[in-house]
Amino acid sequence: MPKDFEHLLQNIEVKAPRRVWAAPKAPVYDCIGELKAKFNFDHLCTITGLENGENFEILYHLSRQNGTLLTLRDTIKIEGAKTKSITPLFQSAIWYEKEINDLLGVEFEGLPQAARYPLPDEWPQGDHPLRKNWQPADHCGVTPKTEAE
Amino acid sequence: MPKVIVPLGPQHPALKEPGNFTLMLEGEEIVDAALRLGYNHRGIEKAAESRNFIQAMYLIERVCGICSHAHATCYVTNVENICGLELPRRAQAIRVITGELERIHSHLLWLGVAAHEIGFDTLFMYSWRDREYIMDALETLSGNRVHYSINTIGGVRRDIGKEQIEDILKKLDLVESRTNYYIKLATQEPTLHARTMGVGKLPKEEALKRDACGPLLRASGVARDVRKDDPYLLYGELDFKVITSDACDVFGRVYVRVFEILESVKILRQVLNNMPQGPVSVKMPPKVPAGESVTRYEAPRGEDIHYVKTDGGVNPSRVKLRAPTLANFESVAYMLKGDQLADAPLIIAAIDPCFSCTDRMAVVDKLSGQSQIETFKDLRLKSIEHYKRKGIDFSKL
DSSP, X not given: OGGGGTTTEEEEEEEETTEEEEEESSOXXXXXXXXXXXXXXXXXXXXXXXXXXXXXXXXXXXXXXTSOEEXXXXXXXXXXXXXXXXXXXXXXXXXXXXXXXXXXXXXXXXXXOOSOSSSXXXXXXXXXXXXXXXXXXXXXXXXXXXXXX | OOOEEEEEOSSOTTOSSOOEEEEEEETTEEEEEEEEOOTTOOOHHHHHTTSOHHHHHHHHHTTOSSSHHHHHHHHHHHHHHHHTOOOOHHHHHHHHHHHHHHHHHHHHHHHHHHHHHTTOHHHHHHHHHHHHHHHHHXXXXXXXXXXXXXXXXXXXXXXXXXXXXXXXXXXXXXXXXXXXXXXXXXXXXXXXXXXXXTSSOOOHHXXXXXXXXXXXXXXXXXOOOHHHHSOOTTGGGSOOOOOOOSOOSXXXXXXXXXXXXXXXXXXXXXXXXXXXXXXXXXXXXSSOOSEEEXXXXXXXXXXXXXXXXXXXXXXXXXXXXXXXXXXXXXXXXXXXXXXXXXXXXHHHHTTOOOHHHHSOSSOOXXXXXXXXXXXXXXXXXXXXXXXXXXXXXXXXX
16 A cells, blocks of 8 residues: 555555554645545544654644544644644644644644634743643642642 | 624533633524633643653543543553553453443433433433443443543453343343333434424535544444444454434434444443453553554544654653544534524534543643732632622631
8 A cells, every 4th residue: 555655655654554654755735635635535533743852743643434544744843833734625623733833833824813722812922831841831820729738 | 683792601501511602693593603612721631741651541531531431542552552562352352341331321421411402301311310320330340430440551450250241231231221212212202303303414525524523423424433444452343333324413413322322232242242261451561662653442422533652761752632522623613503592502512522521731720821829728718708799708617
């Protein structure tokens, strides 16, 4: 199966039955568009965002009816992190992208502007709790102490 | 006719957990709906990064009080994959038993909630009574009613005995006969039809477009179930059907869930009558190597997906989880449009939403943007002041 994807993907690894890992060769938006249109990867399971020390990794978990789960790893720089939103391809991506935007601070170009998720409206801009160097700041309350304490 | 905006929630008697649905109405009809979620965000993913692998397992189990086994199994499977552990067959069977009992109790719970939303409280009482048999079975099996904690990395914590098997089988007979009664009721009761048929329509194409999952997707006529498509544990060897309905409305969702209870009973009988012999766990290596893994699991509400990354240290370096409810919210916004305001609670309930599953990550206790430490004592005094202004004195209590 990996041969079909050679023009589209690189570093293809099959780590377990039905679990394929790869990185996109083309821009990730085009790559996902082609995977959806030509290879039946028509279900977006979720998008994971993580910080690996030097970069952000955005993992797109795509699946198709035969049970194959493809994890597409897009690596972007932390400084001014920006990538194209895949909401035109997968409507459900709106929640996953909002989540990464709030918690890691990755900007998704083309993500519809609406209520934020999941942080409160008053949460300060530029404060992203899932970053590795994040420390609870003044705006975070402290767990209430019991009377005995 | 002027449009009226009605905010439903975050705190609202029709919703069991906090979520905000801003509904735009023309008369009684909903013409637009906007969602705001995140009120239950507890920082679990971040917290898991500062726990060791075993501690994180108990933490992840507490993501949800209903599909706790689903989340815990997903997480431990990822860690087992990274460690390269081969799970004994008996442990797999016990995980299947717990998982299917959990599905039955979740579906019965949902049936009760849906019945309550349409004002059919007799059915609510009945289904919750029957759910107790399953809760008792889970207690016999694991020692706990809600957070079973049956899983451990490398297997399960408790074996199942002959007496327990017989006890569970007896309870299944009872639940099966009761479920057949509900099926009769669901197909013949005109009030149930009147409140559910044609309500919250979600056509097949729209469900697929919005990446819906679980009973919601199956009630729109799409036979997708992780247990069949991407089998895990023993599901590849078990005989069961994927229940679908072409009704595409709330009635279809009732139908799918009620028949899924019968399929779960079928699965449980197959496993309980042919329990594999052998150990129930293998030893976890002292050090979890660096690696990453992603696992899918068919939770009662739909596909649950977890991702775990490790760096060779004592804690996981990233745990990501996506509960099925989040995947289904896009469909809720669609289903609400065009329906009556009175049906909104039912439509929202029909996806079996679980807000604590959905909102799980960031940080707690935000106090109006300022640094402020409120002790329990302060809060108590504030509440006493609040009630004093209303003429009630609680200070003596």
